[in-house]
Amino acid sequence: xxxxxxxxxxxxxxxxxxxxxxxxxxxxRLQLVQVVDVELSADMSYATIxxxxxxxxxxxxxxxxxxxxxxxxxxxxxxxxMRLRYAPQLRxxxxxTAARAACLTALIDSLGxxxxx
Numbered sequence: 001x002x003x004x005x006x007x008x009x010x011x012x013x014x015x016x017x018x019x020x021x022x023x024x025x026x027x028x029r030l031q032l033v034q035v036v037d038v039e040l041s042a043d044m045s046y047a048t049i050x051x052x053x054x055x056x057x058x059x060x061x062x063x064x065x066x067x068x069x070x071x072x073x074x075x076x077x078x079x080x081x082m083r084l085r086y087a088p089q090l091r092x093x094x095x096x097t098a099a100r101a102a103c104l105t106a107l108i109d110s111l112g113x114x115x116x117x
Contacts, residue, residue, distance in 0.1 A: 001042050001043055002042070002043065002044055007040055007042070007044065010040060010044060010082075010084070011038055011039075011040045013082060014038050014040065014047060014078065014082070014088075015035065015037065015038045017077070017078060017081050017082060018035045018038060018049060018074065018078070019034075019035045021074055021077045021078070022035055022051075022067075022070075022074070025066075025070055025073070025074075027066045027069070027070060029062045029063055029065065029066030030063060030066045030067065030070070032053045032054045032055060032059070032063070033051050033052075033053050033063045033066070033067065034051065034052050034053065035049060035050070035051055036050045036051060036052045036095045036097070037050040037095065038050070040088065041088070044084070044086075044088055045086065045088055045089060046088055046089050046090075046091065047088040047089070047090055047091070048090075048091045048092070048093050049067070049074075049090060049091065049092050049093070050093050050094070050095035051063065051064070051067060051092060051093075051094060051095060052094070052095050052096070052097070052098055053094075060094055063094075064092060064094055067092040068092060071090045071092065074090060075087050075088075075089075075090050078090075
């Protein structure tokens, strides 16, 4: 098992590489996809990629499908770019933190207007 410092370093490098790889992919479903975070297992054999996208639920679904289809390519690129014994198995998850934050901000704003109005 890797030390927490090594996991943190690898996670940071993995996030940078994934952002670059996904940004260069030609799949039109991935045009508005942004890699938000990466979670790495303690033994560094699995990585969960958290992505976010602008648009509606259908855009989200299309983006996740595009990412799923590209996981083999992404893993191969990671193996070539990073010096790891084994490239981690990749999983994709949607991160809706930005949407929830916007919803909460709107709710707080509406409460403020109700008090002043």
